[in-house]
Amino acid sequence: MKTSFLKTGVAMAALGFSLAAGAATSSQTLTFASGTTTYQDTENFALFDSSLGTLTSVAISYNFSFNAGTFAVKATTSNDVFVISGTANATVNLIGASTGFFDSASSQVLNVGSLVQVAGNTTHTFSTSAVNVADSVTLTSGLTSYQALGGGTGSFMAQATKTQSLTMSGGDNQTNFVSNAGGTMTIVYNYTPTSAVPEPESYAMLLAGLAAVGAVARRRRIQG
Numbered sequence: 001m002k003t004s005f006l007k008t009g010v011a012m013a014a015l016g017f018s019l020a021a022g023a024a025t026s027s028q029t030l031t032f033a034s035g036t037t038t039y040q041d042t043e044n045f046a047l048f049d050s051s052l053g054t055l056t057s058v059a060i061s062y063n064f065s066f067n068a069g070t071f072a073v074k075a076t077t078s079n080d081v082f083v084i085s086g087t088a089n090a091t092v093n094l095i096g097a098s099t100g101f102f103d104s105a106s107s108q109v110l111n112v113g114s115l116v117q118v119a120g121n122t123t124h125t126f127s128t129s130a131v132n133v134a135d136s137v138t139l140t141s142g143l144t145s146y147q148a149l150g151g152g153t154g155s156f157m158a159q160a161t162k163t164q165s166l167t168m169s170g171g172d173n174q175t176n177f178v179s180n181a182g183g184t185m186t187i188v189y190n191y192t193p194t195s196a197v198p199e200p201e202s203y204a205m206l207l208a209g210l211a212a213v214g215a216v217a218r219r220r221r222i223q224g
Contacts, residue, residue, distance in 0.1 A: 022193075023056070023190060023191070023192055024052075024053065024190075024191055024192070024193050025188055025189065025190050025191075026048065026052075026188070026189040026191070027186065027187070027188045027189075028045055028046055028186070028187050028188075029184060029185070029186045029187075030043040030044075030045055030156060030184065030185040030186075030187070031043070031184050038160070038161050038162065039066070039158070039159065039160040039161075039180075039181040040157065040158070040159045040160075041157070041158050041182075042155050042156070042157045042158075043155065043156055043158075043185075044153045044154065044155050045153065045154050045155070045156065045187055046151060046152075046153060047146060047147055047148045047151055047152040047153060047154055048146055048147040048148075048151070048189045048191065049147070049148070049149070049150060049151040050147045050148060050149050051149055051150060051194070052191065052193060052194065053191045053192050053193040053194040054191055054192045054194070055143050055146065055147050055189060055190075055191045056140070056190050056191055056192060057138050057139060057140045057143070057190045058138070058139045058143060058146050058187065058188070058189055058190070059136070059137070059138045059139075059187070059188040059190065060101070060136070060137050060138075060139070060185065060186070060187055060188075061135070061136040061137075061185070061186045062094060062103075062133070062134060062135065062136075062183065062184065062185040062186070063132070063133075063134040063183050063184055063185075064092055064094055064132070064133050064134070064158050064181070064182070064183030064184075064185075065092070065130050065131065065132040065133070065134075065181065065182070065183055066090045066092045066109070066130060066131045066132075066160040066162070066179065066180075066181040067128075067130045067179060067180055067181065068088065068090060068109035068110055068128030068129060068130060068162070068177075068179050069128060069177070069178040069179040069180060070125060070128065070176070070177075070178050071088070071110055071112075071125070071126045071128055071175075071176070071177045072123055072124065072125045072126070072175070072176045072177075073118055073123070073124055073126075073168075073174070073175045073176075074118070074121075074122065074123040074124075074174045074175075074176075075118045075119060075120045075121065075122060075170065076120075076121070076174055077120050077121070078120040078121045079120055080120050080170050081117050081118065081119060081120065081170055082117070082118040082120075082168070082169075082170040083115060083116065083117055083118075083168070083169045083170045084112055084116050084118065084166060084167065084168050084169075085112055085113060085114050085115050085116065085166070085167050086112050086164065086165045086166035086167050087108055087110060087111050087112065087164070087165055087166075088108070088109055088110035088128075088162060088163065088164035088165070088166070088177075089106065089107065089108050089109060089162070089163050089164075090106065090107070090109045090131045090160060090161065090162045090163075090179075091104065091105070091106035091131070091159075091160070091161050092104065092105055092106070092131050092132075092133050092158070092159065092160045092181065093133075093157075093158070093159040093160075094133055094156065094157075094158055094159075094185075095156065095157045095158075095159070096154070096155075096156050096157075097154075097155055097156075097157060098145055098154045098155060099142075099145040099146060099154060100142070100145065101156070103133050103135065104133060105131050105132065105133040106131060107129070107131050108129070109128050109129050109130070109131060109162070109179075110126060110128045110129075110164070112126055112166065118170075128179075131160075134183075146189070147189075156185060158181070158182075158183060160181035162177075162179060164177070
């Protein structure tokens with residue numbers, strides 16, 4: 001029983017030490033405001049403060065998209081027939097100017113077809129698609145650009161551009177191509193604290209373990 005009591009006290013003391021150490025995380029989310037294209041938005045993020053500990057990895061997840069929205073054309077005169085053909089494409093970029101981060105996606109967002117006739121005083125609406133750049137990555141190298149002693153700021157830039165090649169002929173017309181872009185990014189710093197400060201509960205458990213060890217030692221001296 002004495003031996004068991006001593007082991008318990010030592011275990012409690014060891015647990016008190018283990019609770020005082022470990023990994024930590026710090027998270028932040030950037031929101032790129034919605035806007036029409038050609039689109040560009042820059043958002044700042046907080047660098048990891050290297051005085052807090054050793055940065056072990058940076059987890060980045062992002063979802064940014066360009067939505068081509070609605071493309072409509074209207075023949076404004078009653079006697080004419082308006083003819084349209086062509087395509088439109090979009091490219092989205094996500095750029096970390098200070099970190100060297102880059103991701104991009106591009107695709108066709110509109111295909112009018114080879115020949116579409118629109119009768120006078122009518123509106124024809126064409127279907128469009130979206131371009132999305134999204135991923136989750138964990139960086140374990142090149143971390144110096146994500147940290148600074150005392151902290152600081154870095155930036156990410158989101159861009160979206162739309163190019164179109166449309167041929168229009170016939171009578172008077174009105175076109176309407178409404179598009180928008182936007183997205184979010186989450187940055188998580190995983191690090192090992194330089195000097196972990198134990199919680200009050202950890203101190204209490206450590207003291208209880210040491211007290212138990214001391215009690216066993218005193219009992220053995222008395223019995224001896």
